[in-house]
Amino acid sequence: MSFSSxxxxxxxxxxxxxxxxxxxxxxxxxxxxxxxxANLSALVYHALPDLNWVGFYFHDGKELVVGPFQxxxxxxxIPLSKGVxxxxxxTRQTQRVADVxxxxxxxxxxxxxxxxxxxxxxQGDTLVGVFDIDSPVASRFDADDQLGLEAIAQVFVxxxx
Numbered sequence: 001m002s003f004s005s006x007x008x009x010x011x012x013x014x015x016x017x018x019x020x021x022x023x024x025x026x027x028x029x030x031x032x033x034x035x036x037x038a039n040l041s042a043l044v045y046h047a048l049p050d051l052n053w054v055g056f057y058f059h060d061g062k063e064l065v066v067g068p069f070q071x072x073x074x075x076x077x078i079p080l081s082k083g084v085x086x087x088x089x090x091t092r093q094t095q096r097v098a099d100v101x102x103x104x105x106x107x108x109x110x111x112x113x114x115x116x117x118x119x120x121x122x123q124g125d126t127l128v129g130v131f132d133i134d135s136p137v138a139s140r141f142d143a144d145d146q147l148g149l150e151a152i153a154q155v156f157v158x159x160x161x
Contacts, residue, residue: 008047016148019047023152027159033058033128036159038068040152044133045070052112053134056156057085059127064089067129075109083107088118088130096146098139110134117141119153123160131156 008015026039037056045054055069057078064078064085080090082105088095095118100106103116113134121128131153135141141149 012144023155050137058129084116088120092120112136114138115140
């Protein structure tokens with residue numbers, strides 16, 4: 001399958017609807033989590049403005065281990081008790097942080113990151129991992145971003161089944 005980046009148009013919810021359609025097309029018929037994580041990381045990283053890291057961490061039964069991503073090299077392992085990723089994994093709730101410097105226990109893998117949105121990946125009651133998006137801009141993510149990125153994370157989880 002050939003894929004080319006398309007410019008998103010319209011309101012933010014309309015842009016996320018377009019991105020969601022592209023995400024569904026990318027994972028259609030593919031169940032390999034590494035392949036899908038790689039493609040979805042690239043899709044989001046190149047489609048949305050003001051991002052410096054997009055990727056996946058997978059739960060290995062004890063901690064989060066870095067998976068496919070776009071951006072600078074990342075922290076390899078994250079305990080469930082540390083950082084924004086750990087909070088999303090342990091609470092099983094999306095974490096939207098306006099300024100990571102104000103987040104207790106934040107792990108600075110990239111010192112340029114200022115805001116972060118992390119979506120837990122759940123298959124039933126099982127924690128698969130997290131979908132992590134960082135920005136060098138404070139308060140980069142709003143409710144529309146959260147809904148849109150949660151929908152893309154769900155596309156990833158549904159492709160696992």
